[in-house]
Amino acid sequence: MSTHHPIAIIGAGLGGLVAARVLHVHGIEAAVFDLEESAAARTQGGMLDIHEENGQRALRAAGLHEEFLALVHPGGEAMRLVGPDGTVHVEAEDDGTGGRPEIDRGDLRRLLLTSLPEGTVRWGRKVTGARPLGDGRHEVAFADGSTVTTDLLVGADGAWSRIRPLLSDAAPAYTGISFVEADLLDADARHPRSAALLGGGFFLSLGPGRGFLGHRETDGSLHVYTALRAPESWLDTVDFTDAPAAKAAVLAHFEGWDEGLRALVADADGTLVPRRIHALPTGHRWARVPGVTLLGDAAHLMSPFAGEGANLAMLDGAELALALAAHPGHLEAALAAYEQALFPRSEASATESAESLETMFGEHGLEQMTAFFASAPNG
Helix, strand or coil: CEEEEEEEEECCCHHHHHHHHHHHHCCCCCEEECCCCCCCCCCCCCEEECCCCCHHHHHHHCCCHHHHHCCCCCCCCCEEEECCCCCEEEEECCCCCCCCCEEEHHHHHHHHHHCCCCCCEECCCCEEEEEEEECCEEEEEECCCCEEEEEEEEECCCCCCCCHHHCCCCCCEEEEEEEEEEEECCHHHHCHHHHHHHCCCEEEEEECCEEEEEEECCCCCEEEEEEEECCCCHHHHCCCCCHHHHHHHHHHHHCCCCHHHHHHHHCCEEEEEEEEEEECCCCCCCCCCCCEEECCHHHHCCCHHHCCHHHHHHHHHHHHHHHHHHCCCCHHHHHHHHHHHHHHHHHHHHHHHHHHHHHHCCCCHHHHHHHHHHHCCCC
16 A cells, blocks of 8 residues: 655655754645654764854744754854864854854754654655656655655655655765764763863864864764775775774874874774765756655765755755745746755855865865964854
């Protein structure tokens, strides 16, 4: 048996949830399908800086801006940039006047989930494929053998979207940067040197082709990304099930760096997590296909070096919902209006992200980023 839903959103990430919430605010029902077994299936970790011009705009459209402000991390907009020798090149405190407050991704996702009617999200529904049925309708098949049909199919299912092939043959490509993620728990008590080094907000240390990015989380832990310009196969040469060996393999690329910086990896708790950074082609777009569209990483996956991914996904979700509300009974007009704004917006951010990657991990990344932050309004 196949169930019909007028609007089916694939993916309960931030973008899909914002879309469902803004539709709900306007009295429009949507069904959200997610492959995870429950909202608590995995840690949503990591801090996000939510920008005034896009992420916060989306939260206002969702009627959740005040609740969001109550969850932001005080002091989270502080930043520190240091060189490989540990010298601080730029330091900025959070004086409360910035437009990019930090929030724990898990807290933000919970806010969105609890704002939706019970049962909006269908958990444990992993998409195996989708096909057009004609007249703009689509059928989505799930791993449990069930199917749904829909008048509007929204691919909010991330980098490796199962919905994207209905619109585009583009696929994410490796950007040349690999991350290794690490956590230092209860940092003030257990890792005081690292806690003092990172400070209260965002932390960045750069050398040619490599660096550390980190932030303090609301639970008192430090989350650190070791970044390395490396062949796509490099991570496969490291045994990440053997924590001491993995740490040694990563730190081999940071010989001569300050011991305090090396300790961000050497003293990490638990296992290290490898992650290749991928991106869709800059300027990715598609011809209008009736009854289906994309948002967030499914539409415009980019590297994280412009800090726009989550913000754009949320704005996409809000803008799609607002377009649908503004064009009742005219689905194609709504989708055309949404995509007309989506494409140039995402292209601009993807371009910025790609350029920032080259700057940060270029030969003179430290000097160029020092100049950038020093000239920034809050620098």
